[in-house]
Amino acid sequence: MKSRCRRRILFLVLCLLALLPRVGSAAETVPPLVLISLDGFRWDYCAHYADETPNLHRFMREGTSARGLIPVFPSNTFPNHYSIVTGLYPSHHGIINNQMRDVRLGPKFVSSQRASVQDSRWWHGEPIWATAVRQGRKSGCLFWIGSEAAIEGVRPTWWRPFDPQAPFSDRLAELVRWFSLPEPERPAVATFYFEESNSAGHHFGPDSPKLARTLRQLDAEIGEIRDRLARLGLTPNYVIVSDHGMTSTSPERVVLLDDYLDLGTVELDFEHSTVGLRPRPGVDPATVLTALAKLPAVAKAYRAEELPAHFHVDPHSPRVPPIWIVPAEGWQVMSRVSFAKAQREFPQGQHGYDPQLESMHGILIASGPSFQSGGTVIERVENIHIYNLLCAALHLSPAPNDGDDRLVKAMLR
Known part of the structure; x- marks a missing residue:
C-alpha cells in the first residue's frame, strides 16, 4: 500500500516537472504586434459605414476601442503618424508639419520628397521599431512615416x-x-499603412457616399491580413489607428492671404488648414501681425508663444515659425497662387485643424491575446499615449516620451 502511494506521488511529481518548462515558455512568449494605420479614417466612419466595415467591427467586438483618437496639432499626416510611434508631441520629435523649415538644415522639409524623409537629421525621438531593435527584437515597416530614415543610427x-x-x-x-x-x-x-481612406476623403469629402467603396475595400484587406496570419498559426495583437479625421471644405471657404499681407515680407513655411509665417530679415513681426489683425473672424493670427496651450507648440524650436494662422473648421488660408493651383481639383475634405474638433478625431482599436476583450469602449484619448501601450504589449521598456500609462491600464489585460 505504501509502495503504491509512493509510486503515485512520484508520478505526480514527474508530471509537474514535465509541465514546468512549458509553463516557463508560455510566460515568456510575447505575441507579435501588427500596427495598422488607416490614414484619414475619421472616428465615426465605422458607425456611418457599418455595412462596409464588418472586419473592423469584429476587431472592436472582440477587443477594445476608444470613442475617438485625439491627434496632435496640426492634425496632419506626418506629425501624427510619428507621434503615434514615439509618444512625443511634434515640437519634441521634430516633425512639426508635413512641410517645415529649419534654417540650420538648409532645404525645406517636404513630405513628398524622398531626400527629406530619408534625412535622419529631421527625426528625433525613438519610434517603436527602433525600441524593438535596440532591445534585441526584430521589426518591419510596410510602410510608416519615419521608417525610411536611420533614426539615431537605427532602422x-x-x-x-x-x-x-x-x-x-x-x-x-x-x-x-x-x-x-x-x-x-x-x-x-x-x-502596415493604408493611404486610401485619406485620399478618398480629400477627393470626395467625408460625408460622400462615394467614400463607401474605398472603406469597403480597406476593410476587406484588413480582414485578409488577419486571415493570412491566422493560416500561419499566429494570433497576433492588432492595434488599428488613424492619424486624424476629416472635415468638408469648398473653394467658397478660402481666405486669400495676399488680400491682407504683402507676401514679399514673409516666408511661407506651410499653408491651407494651418499657416506658418516667418518675417523676412529686417521685417518687424509686429508689422506682420498688425496686417493680419484685419483677417476675417474665420482665421486668427498668433505669435507662436501665444498659441493655445493644448497645441503643445514649443516657440523656442527652430522649426516652429514665429507667426501662425489658425483657420476655423473647414476654412483654409492660402496664397492666391496656391488657390489657383487648387482650383484644378479642389479638395472636398481637409484636416490639419484644432485637435479638439471632433471631426479631426481618428480611431483606436486594440484586439488580441494581450488586450481586453468583449468590446470595451474607453473615452477619447490623445494619440501620444499609444507608444507606451505598444511597448507594454511587446514587453519592451519605453524610451522617454510625453505619454503616460493610461492606455496600458485601460486596454491591456
Missing part, C-alpha cells in the same frame, strides 16, 4: 521606401513572408 529590420503604387497583394505577401520565418527571426512588431 527597422525590414523596410521599404514608400510606394503608393505598390499593390496591396505585394505588401501583404511581404508581411506574410516576415511572419513565415522561424520564430526567432520573425518581427516582434510590424507596421
Whole structure:
C-alpha cells in the first residue's frame, strides 16, 4: 500500500516537472504586434459605414476601442503618424508639419520628397521599431512615416521606401513572408499603412457616399491580413489607428492671404488648414501681425508663444515659425497662387485643424491575446499615449516620451 502511494506521488511529481518548462515558455512568449494605420479614417466612419466595415467591427467586438483618437496639432499626416510611434508631441520629435523649415538644415522639409524623409537629421525621438531593435527584437515597416530614415543610427529590420503604387497583394505577401520565418527571426512588431481612406476623403469629402467603396475595400484587406496570419498559426495583437479625421471644405471657404499681407515680407513655411509665417530679415513681426489683425473672424493670427496651450507648440524650436494662422473648421488660408493651383481639383475634405474638433478625431482599436476583450469602449484619448501601450504589449521598456500609462491600464489585460 505504501509502495503504491509512493509510486503515485512520484508520478505526480514527474508530471509537474514535465509541465514546468512549458509553463516557463508560455510566460515568456510575447505575441507579435501588427500596427495598422488607416490614414484619414475619421472616428465615426465605422458607425456611418457599418455595412462596409464588418472586419473592423469584429476587431472592436472582440477587443477594445476608444470613442475617438485625439491627434496632435496640426492634425496632419506626418506629425501624427510619428507621434503615434514615439509618444512625443511634434515640437519634441521634430516633425512639426508635413512641410517645415529649419534654417540650420538648409532645404525645406517636404513630405513628398524622398531626400527629406530619408534625412535622419529631421527625426528625433525613438519610434517603436527602433525600441524593438535596440532591445534585441526584430521589426518591419510596410510602410510608416519615419521608417525610411536611420533614426539615431537605427532602422527597422525590414523596410521599404514608400510606394503608393505598390499593390496591396505585394505588401501583404511581404508581411506574410516576415511572419513565415522561424520564430526567432520573425518581427516582434510590424507596421502596415493604408493611404486610401485619406485620399478618398480629400477627393470626395467625408460625408460622400462615394467614400463607401474605398472603406469597403480597406476593410476587406484588413480582414485578409488577419486571415493570412491566422493560416500561419499566429494570433497576433492588432492595434488599428488613424492619424486624424476629416472635415468638408469648398473653394467658397478660402481666405486669400495676399488680400491682407504683402507676401514679399514673409516666408511661407506651410499653408491651407494651418499657416506658418516667418518675417523676412529686417521685417518687424509686429508689422506682420498688425496686417493680419484685419483677417476675417474665420482665421486668427498668433505669435507662436501665444498659441493655445493644448497645441503643445514649443516657440523656442527652430522649426516652429514665429507667426501662425489658425483657420476655423473647414476654412483654409492660402496664397492666391496656391488657390489657383487648387482650383484644378479642389479638395472636398481637409484636416490639419484644432485637435479638439471632433471631426479631426481618428480611431483606436486594440484586439488580441494581450488586450481586453468583449468590446470595451474607453473615452477619447490623445494619440501620444499609444507608444507606451505598444511597448507594454511587446514587453519592451519605453524610451522617454510625453505619454503616460493610461492606455496600458485601460486596454491591456
